[in-house]
Amino acid sequence: MVTHCYIKKLKLHNFRNHLSFELDSSDNSVVITGKNGIGKTNILEAISLLAKSNGMRKAKAGEMQNRFSNEDWAVHYGFFNGADFNSIGIAKNFNKKLIQIDGKTQSSYSSLYRISNVIWLIPQMDYIFLNSSSDRLKLLDRIVSLFEENYTCCYMKYRKAKHERSKLLREDILDENWLSSLENVMAVNAVNILRMRLSVLKTLQDTIDNHSTEFFPKASLKFSSQLTLNDTAEYFQSRLKGNREKDLLTGRTTFCVNNDKFLVVCQRRDVPINLCSTGEQKLLLLSIILSSVKARCIYHNKAPLLLLDDIMSHLDKHYRKVLIEEILSIQCQTWTTDVDRNNFNNYIDSFKFIEL
Ligand SMILES: Nc1ncnc2c1ncn2[C@@H]1O[C@H](COP(=O)(O)OP(=O)(O)O)[C@@H](O)[C@H]1O
Ligand SMILES: [Mg+2]
Structure with a gap:
């Protein structure tokens, strides 16, 4: 049987424009909608830290710090790794990041990378083959x-x-x-x-x-x-x-x-x-x-987390439908951002929707 990794709970504190953001997603796939600049991609970026120390935008810890707060940013993930639940915390600590897994501070990223399983497709990758x-x-x-x-x-x-x-x-x-x-x-x-x-x-x-x-x-x-x-x-x-x-x-x-x-x-x-x-x-x-x-x-009988940033805007109606059906058939937890919730109109029950 295929198990899948998922984030059950996500909390952002002083991360980019999110002073305090909390989401309980269970094991559902999530669709984050809202107007441009509201902070959709920032949420995916926080998730991508599970798999890459500087995240999908290749940013330093200081850049992720909310500009209007003096208190260091922190992200907390209630994460299911396919077998067990882990409580994972990543926080800015001077110019580095502090990682905690199940209450224990980690000396390196290795233990985090062993647990997490995340892949993404973001607009910056559009020209990767050029x-x-x-x-x-x-x-x-x-x-x-x-x-x-x-x-x-x-x-x-x-x-x-x-x-x-x-x-x-x-x-x-x-x-x-x-x-x-x-x-x-x-x-x-x-x-x-x-x-x-x-x-x-x-x-x-x-x-x-x-x-x-x-x-x-x-x-x-x-x-x-x-x-x-x-x-x-x-x-x-x-x-x-x-x-x-x-x-x-x-x-x-x-x-x-x-x-x-x-x-x-x-x-x-x-x-x-x-x-x-x-x-x-x-x-x-x-x-x-x-x-x-x-x-x-x-x-491997295990589905990773899939982050799809602004993907729908590049696809015509036919491919939008194909993509959604494909995501649902793979049964991985997908985090999709979009400006228009209507793109998911026929699939209201299949996703957790977050309007920012
Ligand atoms: N370090 C930061 N502190 C406060 N706001 C930030 C920071 N970094 C980016 N932002 C703000 O986050 C917003 C962009 O968020 P983003 O997630 O890219 O939006 P979108 O919803 O379009 O994906 C912009 O308004 C930007 O000014
Ligand atoms: Mg965006």
């Missing part, structure tokens, strides 16, 4: 983190070691032990990162090919890496060591999993997504996100 390859890779990383609970921690360890190694090279601190130990951390985690990326891509492609409805366009997911699955951590480490001089000169890490390429091709037209129309790109992106949620249900 943007840099690192943005596309970030989308893949978000999807992989839905399936692999250790992925984000693994990636953070890799990135931290990579930054430290670049800093040592830049500052000409050529301490062999120090560099080797950083390159070892990078290598061990890079091999795992590649393994997890490839395994999730396979699962996702299988879901797109065999389990998606005919209503959304289908994507072929393409991926390439400098590393192969047969490469060991020792091999990766030796490549890093051999590249030190080159990396110092170029200011880049020439051999690394950040250079992996994630590309999407529209199956029906057999053209890369960046050559499709804006509308087609949006539908393909939506179909990839929905397939990720579906894949998680099919292969």
Whole structure:
């Protein structure tokens, strides 16, 4: 049986424009409506903190602080993780964030990432396939983190070691032990990162090919890496060591999993997504996100939280209906924002509506 993660209760305190906001959603999907600038996206942003330290807008803790209050912001989530309830608190603490799970203060984000399971589609992602390859890779990383609970921690360890190694090279601190130990951390985690990326891509492609409805366009997911699955951590480490001089000169890490390429091709037209129309790109992106949620249900019996910001304004009447039916059939808790509640007129009983 498929279980799903959901937020039962959400409380925002001094978060962005919400001085005090409280919502009891049970396990229903939520539709937040209200005029532009009222604070709909801010609520989704608060939820996205469960999965990403700076949230879906990539903002610092200080930016989330309500401008008119001196009291630090805090968000509280009554969260069902698919098996148990957790009481989660995230609060601004100087310029960092304090995380509490079931009353215990956490020293890092890892335990939060292991519990939470959230994916989103926001207007800022509209041009993701026209943007840099690192943005596309970030989308893949978000999807992989839905399936692999250790992925984000693994990636953070890799990135931290990579930054430290670049800093040592830049500052000409050529301490062999120090560099080797950083390159070892990078290598061990890079091999795992590649393994997890490839395994999730396979699962996702299988879901797109065999389990998606005919209503959304289908994507072929393409991926390439400098590393192969047969490469060991020792091999990766030796490549890093051999590249030190080159990396110092170029200011880049020439051999690394950040250079992996994630590309999407529209199956029906057999053209890369960046050559499709804006509308087609949006539908393909939506179909990839929905397939990720579906894949998680099919292969892991667990549905993540899905955040859809302003999605309806991009869809015609036919696709609005298709999307709502798809959300309801997947049975994940979805948080959708929209300016117009009428878009959900035929589904009044299927959602919890919040008018701001
Ligand atoms: N740190 C902050 N303090 C107070 N208000 C903020 C802060 N950050 C953003 N806002 C306000 O939040 C509103 C935007 O909220 P948003 O959730 O994006 O609206 P929408 O309902 O259109 O999605 C704007 O009015 C903006 O001024
Ligand atoms: Mg908005």
